[in-house]
Amino acid sequence: MKKNFSLALAFLFIFFLKVVPVNAQKSLQEIAEFNDKKWDKLVKSYKNNSTWIDQLEGLINEELLAEENLPNPKKIGVLTMQIWDYSVTSSNTVAQTTVYSKNYLTPEGSNLVADHFLETMLPEFEDQFQAKGIALVEPSEFLTDEKTQKIYEEGASQIEVSGLVKTLGTINTFLTNSDTGDGSASATGYEFYPIPPSTLASDYKSPASLGLIVEDLGLDAVLVLSVDVSLVKNGRSMVLHGLQAGIVGPIDDDQSKEYKGRIGAGMMNMYRDGMSFSSVYFEVEPFEIAKINKSEGKIEEWQLDGLDVVSERMATDLIRGMEKFIALDKSKD
Structure with a gap:
């Protein structure tokens, strides 16, 4: 019995180590100060995550794409800066009465948060891209007429996803309160495209459908920025779950060639429409980034020191x- 009890304790100890982060980050400033080894351990990028190079080579091998037509974006549109609200609805039953507490951000609140992050993040990304001779343009710059405006506004409803998430409705239901319209939203002047970079990096349908939209917008590629947050402490505190960035663009394939009647032809043709060029994202044990005056509905204090450095490092990895x-190039350096 004593031996069994000891084994049980050992199992619980091992289980505890697995589910509780030993070195959970407590601020963006701490992440900003990570050395390269710690940074690469936290952040998913080309260094430690799958890329789409094999798919690109597959198109070349099947003579559907000429090497001289490989992607080389010089004009990248900022498609969206979106807030993903991971808040939950909790319930408490007292004397057979169930009281529900909803901590979702209001649409105005999500918009304010997205704007605040964009003010810091976008300049860092612009600087890094500009240093490589690449222009980052916002919707106000690339939506030049009613046609492109309509394409952009209606684009989100045309995105298809595969895998566990079958429809856009599934994504929206997961991250928003459909009864009140609260939850996820985008920054001012941006449409909400419910496809985070982590999905674009692992899914084949969404980059394909997005690639066609990018082509219609007259862009070489688009940048997707996402911030994952939630409200805790009965709506008095906002915590960060993670940051994401990704680049998706169309493929200049040989449209005169059909590819069908073979295993995997459907997927190969998806690759011809668009691919994920690069992605960078990380997830953390949630930590506070803002104190909220719930009665006034205002942010009392932001805790975003280090966001500029984190954004710069993300942009550097994304471009690389x-x-x-x-x-x-499949090397990880």
Whole structure:
């Protein structure tokens, strides 16, 4: 019995170690100060995550894409800066009465948060892309007429996803309160495209459908920025779950060639429409980034020191991953 009890304790100890982060981050500033080894352990990028180079090579091998037509974006549109609200509805039953507490961000609240992050993140991304001779343009710059405006506004409803998430409705239901319209939203002047970079990096349908939209917008590629948050402490505190960035673009394939009647032809044709060029994202044990005055509905204090450095490092990895994708370079340096 004593031996069994000891084994049980050992199992519980091992289980506890697995589910509780030993070195959970407590601020963006701490992440900003990570050395390269710690950074690469936390952040998913070309260094430690799958890329789309094999798919690109597959198109070349099947003579559906000429090497001289490999992607080389010089004009990238900022498709969306979106807030993903991971808040939950909790319930408490007292004397047979169930009281529900909803902590979702209001649409205005999500918009304010997205704007605040965009103010810091976008300039860092712009600087890094500009240093590589790539222009980052916002919707106000690339939506030049009613036609492109309509394409952009209606684009989100045309995105298809595969895998466990079958429809856009599934994504929206997971991250928003459909009864009140609260939850996820985008920054001012941006449409909400419910496809985070982590999905774009692992899914084949959404980059394909997005690639067609990008082509219609007259862009070489688009940048997707996502911030994952939730409200806790009965709506008095906002915590960060993670940050994401991704680049998706169309493929300049040989449209005169049909590819059908073979195993995997459907997927191969999806690759011809668009691919994920590069992605960078991380998830953390949630930590506070803002104190909220719930009665006034205002942010009392932001705790975003280090966001500029984190954004710069993410942009650097994102661009490097894209360069390797274009060069068909599978090395991790």
